[in-house]
Amino acid sequence: MGGEQGTPASGPPSGRPARFRVDVRPAGGRETVVIAPSGELDHDTVEPLGTALEENSGAVRIVVDCEGLDFCDSTGLNLLLRARARAVGAGAELDLAGLRPPVDRMFEITGALRVFRVYADVREALAADAPAAREPGGARSGDPA
DSSP states (O other): OOOOOOOOSSOOOTTSOOSEEEEEEEOSSTTEEEEEEEEEESTTTHHHHHHHHHHTTTOSEEEEEOTEEEEEOHHHHHHHHHHHHHHHHTTOEEEEEOOOTTHHHHHHHHTGGGTSOEESSHHHHHHSOGGGSOOTTSOOTTSOO
């Protein structure tokens, strides 16, 4: 599995922060990894997240911490959907945590929330037995029944 990926998607002009960053950390042993993208996930910035997902494809469980995402376009959504499909095909899991507006809204209107298990935050995701969270198509973890 890969280490920390703090590399920006493209070099920002000097004095300006990177538009996108991906950090990777093991959690709950070597079988679980948290991948935390932050900034704007779009066509121009998707590569570092794709690399992090690929480098950690051997994990039994990947939790994508979306709390730092300010934006996600269809390119980012498609990357996450493909990564989830590969994980499931390999007998692993890929879950989301910390979706915030407007990213949450984009996942909702595209129907992607019916595919992923979604947790309120990474702490909840790691504490939960993955299948007991929000099953695809069901209510979110923490949502009233």
